[in-house]
Ligand SMILES: NC(=O)C1=CN([C@@H]2O[C@H](COP(=O)(O)OP(=O)(O)OC[C@H]3O[C@@H](n4cnc5c(N)ncnc54)[C@H](OP(=O)(O)O)[C@@H]3O)[C@@H](O)[C@H]2O)C=CC1
């Protein structure tokens with residue numbers, strides 16, 4: 001075996017151990033980056049290239065030969081060439097017989113070809129052992145050493161010996177190999193890097209839609225309607241009041257959507273009378289992105305908390321309070337302290353805090369590192385508590401509203417339907433900001449919207 005790398009990287013090369021030579025086909029970005037990394041880890045590198053003389057920017061210590069010459073130097077060959085150019089490999093079938101070919105290629109689109117690139121390579125060079133690896137690692141990450149984000153290398157292949165050798169190399173490079181089984185898994189591995197936040201797409205679009213929809217709904221209700229009705233300019237509501245109503249609605253809707261697919265799945269299983277049948281694709285996907293839905297919901301809930309905390313320092317709120325006090329004083333009206341109202345309002349806020357705390361707890365327990373330490377029953381326990389708190393909170397809220405404004409009782413029947421069907425959602429949808437204490441008139445009108 002040759003040792004060309006010793007001069008370039010004497011510090012990583014232990015003279016007593018003789019590292020194997022690895023052949024890399026293709027002197028492009030990825031080939032060069034991988035070679036550099038391998039040289040640093042003590043391997044000898046032989047490049048195979050169409051133009052061995054013209055190749056430039058190659059790492060020091062690497063040798064460049066023609067494809068067929070390079071292939072003879074090593075029995076592990078990394079194919080750093082795009083799939084479209086694999087054609088030349090058919091001429092090398094004899095040389096490549098019995099060797100390990102590592103397919104690192106990616107495609108531009110998901111399921112671009114009927115068979116995976118690795119399986120295609122195996123068809124082109126029948127005598128070789130094809131192993132899929134490295135495709136999830138980027139050339140940039142290899143060069144800059146920024147591998148903390150993704151150290152995982154999915155490896156699959158039909159020949160277990162060849163696969164084991166590739167996994168050893170992956171380990172030597174300081175990466176974590178994950179055995180994905182036979183070459184049949186290659187397709188999935190190739191699709192993986194093309195999926196941009198695969199499980200986040202649906203939650204993202206859904207929450208964007210919810211936000212936009214409810215924002216405009218609230219604008220029509222709280223800005224345009226009062227303007228048309230009484231010429232009142234309340235555009236300032238678009239900064240805090242309306243977002244603070246939109247966020248909790250979005251949070252609770254998303255939270256409901258976290259639990260809904262489980263119920264649908266259970267109903268479906270009962271209806272079919274078996275659990276050994278696949279769910280429809282939409283349900284499957286929905287189930288798989290529940291954690292993301294939950295985390296987005298938690299994000300909205302946190303925003304809601306922040307927006308709620310600033311309420312007392314808002315000019316509008318301070319002005320309203322001051323004005324009420326002055327009006328009351330000049331009219332010499334009395335407003336005796338009501339312990340029950342104090343109780344209701346305090347417990348309302350307290351339940352909100354506890355509900356949020358448990359929501360955060362649920363978010364934390366759903367993180368993989370934490371959920372491993374929490375068993376399923378403990379997880380359910382936290383979830384059920386959140387549900388209970390949400391429910392209680394909305395009931396106290398409705399109770400306090402009803403007390404603070406006897407007029408509210410008029411629409412009581414309608415509201416009860418809402419309470420039963422969508423407890424906390426409804427309570428938030430109605431009034432999420434301070435206005436509940438001093439906009440009773442207006443609220444009676446708006447409640448009828450639901
Ligand atoms: N860049 C990246 O971050 C990653 C790339 N990959 C995969 O690695 C493979 C190579 O990618 P990358 O290095 O970026 O691509 P480049 O275009 O930079 O390099 C491809 C190399 O293929 C060789 N080649 C052989 N035959 C042909 C041909 N007919 N036409 C053109 N080139 C040919 C060339 O080397 P020569 O001139 O020496 O013959 C060329 O340098 C691809 O399959 C890609 O999907 C995978 C993960 C990440």
Ligand SMILES: [Cu+2]
Nearest residue numbers: 248352428432
């Ligand atoms: Cu709230």
